[in-house]
Amino acid sequence: MQVLEGDAAWAALTRSFNDIPVPDAVLARIQDTFGEALSPEAVVRRILDDVRRRGDEALLDWTERLDGVRPAALAVSPAEIEAAQVDAPLHEAIRLAIWRVRDFYEQQPAHGFLNHSAQGALGQLVRPLGRVGVYVPGGLAPLISTLIHTAVPAQVAGVPDIVVATPPARDGTVHPAILVAARELGITQLVRAGGAQAIAALAYGTASVPAVDKIAGPGNLFVVIAKRLVYGHTGIESLPGPTETLVVADDSADPQHVAADLLAQAEHNGAEPVLVSTSRELLVAVQAEVGGQLEALPEPNRSWARDSVLSRMKVVLAADLNEALDLANLYAPEHLCLLTRDPWSLLGQVTRAGGVFVGEYSMEALGDYVAGPSHVMPTGGTARFMSPVNVRDFQNIISVVGLNASVLRQIGPAGATLARAEGLEAHARAIESRL
Amino acid sequence: MQVLEGDAAWAALTRSFNDIPVPDAVLARIQDTFGEALSPEAVVRRILDDVRRRGDEALLDWTERLDGVRPAALAVSPAEIEAAQVDAPLHEAIRLAIWRVRDFYEQQPAHGFLNHSAQGALGQLVRPLGRVGVYVPGGLAPLISTLIHTAVPAQVAGVPDIVVATPPARDGTVHPAILVAARELGITQLVRAGGAQAIAALAYGTASVPAVDKIAGPGNLFVVIAKRLVYGHTGIESLPGPTETLVVADDSADPQHVAADLLAQAEHNGAEPVLVSTSRELLVAVQAEVGGQLEALPEPNRSWARDSVLSRMKVVLAADLNEALDLANLYAPEHLCLLTRDPWSLLGQVTRAGGVFVGEYSMEALGDYVAGPSHVMPTGGTARFMSPVNVRDFQNIISVVGLNASVLRQIGPAGATLARAEGLEAHARAIESRL
CATH class of the missing domain: 3.40.50.1980 (Nitrogenase molybdenum iron protein domain)
Known part of the structure; x- marks a missing residue:
């Protein structure tokens, strides 16, 4: 694993939001299934249009074609x-x-x-x-x-x-x-x-x-x-897609734990683990640990983890914890794990992430199951503008305006002035009709 | 104006969310500009791709082509x-x-x-x-x-x-x-x-x-x-688009005010005002008022308002205020105006709207300017799942997990059990490495 520093680290953790990457295996599967080189978006449009038009029949047809089974009933009884x-x-x-x-x-x-x-x-x-x-x-x-x-x-x-x-x-x-x-x-x-x-x-x-x-x-x-x-x-x-974790660790972190957390990410097929550390010694020790723990995994997890580690894992040496946090915010990871001497002191600097996992006993793997917050978190850098699944996602806000005659007299004329400046005469008159 | 009741009212206020309606004038303008019958989406894709590829030059080219001016500088100084x-x-x-x-x-x-x-x-x-x-x-x-x-x-x-x-x-x-x-x-x-x-x-x-x-x-x-x-x-x-207002009025409402509020909506080009009332007398009186106030508007507001009233305005006679509110929630209007004897008593029944304007002195036109809540509200029935612009829209949530060794001992084994049930062995081991 190459250790990135300085400009190379900043470049490696800067994401392009302009394209969803399409793995070759996906393109090959499309070619197999459709007999032509369609883009994934073209495939999806075809499926959406068909289900919209033909409903259940289309849903069953595509399930049969893509998932290899035509269920007797769509609804579970x-x-x-x-x-x-x-x-x-x-x-x-x-x-x-x-x-x-x-x-x-x-x-x-x-x-x-x-x-x-x-x-x-x-x-x-x-x-x-x-x-x-x-x-x-x-x-x-x-x-x-x-x-x-x-x-x-x-x-x-x-x-x-x-x-x-x-x-x-x-x-x-x-x-x-x-x-x-x-x-x-x-x-x-x-x-x-x-x-x-x-x-x-x-x-x-x-x-x-x-x-x-x-x-x-x-x-x-x-x-x-x-x-x-x-x-x-x-x-x-x-739009949560492939999962990802960025670990920030200093020289106090236990290489075994750092390696375990990176592998818990790496075992997802196609995952992209990132380690940012202020300690070159830790980076060396973690690499050795990752190798050992990797070999002890069962298949298919071992192959997927190995592929993630060899093909996509990024290892960064940061000048100090400030640079480490700046890099984390730049990357905007789904999961940000803080394995440092005083992890709580870093929380105020976190501006872009799905979830922050603070310290040794808050491993991300626990967050996937029983910690409490939803594990459905923004990926691919969308933590710039999206949040983990939360109560707000399932609520609407409705604004309420319930003014009385007295305040209307105070602010109504300004409202009518603005309405006329925008060319909306009937708006001005609707206000003035009550003045 | 035809007065809708019962099933006809329910049908008229049920929206299809499957297509954004495209006015003929828009299609004609596309034909003029592009020399071919493109869909608006095809036009937009062409513009997006071009600006993404060519940046400022494309932005200037499209501004010149569509807005008729090529500014010397894009940024205002x-x-x-x-x-x-x-x-x-x-x-x-x-x-x-x-x-x-x-x-x-x-x-x-x-x-x-x-x-x-x-x-x-x-x-x-x-x-x-x-x-x-x-x-x-x-x-x-x-x-x-x-x-x-x-x-x-x-x-x-x-x-x-x-x-x-x-x-x-x-x-x-x-x-x-x-x-x-x-x-x-x-x-x-x-x-x-x-x-x-x-x-x-x-x-x-x-x-x-x-x-x-x-x-x-x-x-x-x-x-x-x-x-x-x-x-x-x-x-x-x-995705706020063309504006819309649904007025719920009972026999206590002043027909002049109801008409003024409907026309404040109708003067937007392409607007769709809706009136739901429990009083046939009010409907008759409002229609007369709308006609009179309409003629008193200046151009071009008068023509746009007339077109909205004649082509798209819906007038509904509801059996009672419960049905009126059910119809309003079905329609999910951007603006819901309550012009009834006791409008506050209806608030608890409102489940789908951008904003609610409660009573005589809270005309929607005031809300467009100086009432307080943002006038940028969900239209086209998207109030089913979207909210007016508000502070939440400009914030991200980041989940924080900061557990200690004691709770890890309690819940860690369950986390590892779930991880193994999901086939994620390295997740289970990352948890167990700290137990």
């Missing part, structure tokens, strides 16, 4: 949800995760206000959205935690109606751990569909899938593109 | 901002509007939290965005209020860097009233560019225009489409 079982430790862990995420979001200040004065009242009503779609990606394992970390903030916000979409397994089932989590959450609407076709169904609605007001949750490249394209028809909470 | 003057009443009205909007947003609860306990600390940091773009539409008159109602909430949020884009007049100038408002706001960065080309410049950056983290503000069809298309590269606060 209440009996299936009821019957699902997992072993006791996992069941207890699911309950603990739900409890901790709920407890965290119940602490978020998310109220409106209505301030009465001599002028009347002005304020903001805060209202939960009516219906929210939660996307739970598929893949090799059930992403139980993604369901919990997306649905719970929506429930805390007061959303009455949550629809979960997740790709079915090859036999058409949804993994029992997902069903158990849904049951524990009181969620009864689950749709066996994933990818862009699921986003289309949630945005436009089909006979089996009700159209939702907002779609939340992470996904692969096609899901992210689909969310971008339906934005405006439907609300989108953010 | 400090001397121009300093020299701008308007007459004293307008200057005072601008100051009042800024003061009232600022005072309102300073009341919005928008803080984070960091709760310490026996487990350590969990919380959310709240950070202002770094740089925000404010789009101020052009047209026949300077939209002073749009600048104020977008920039002030960003300033209250603490955004240090605001860039305003607005189309220049035919002589290349920006209207002095806009410059005076900018000066009063302490804004020094103004770009002479509008339309999709301005959105492209703010999203991607050019030599003269710095790329921003988020773009706020209303615009025409091309601006709204451009904002949708750059979403993801850049943050977007909402």
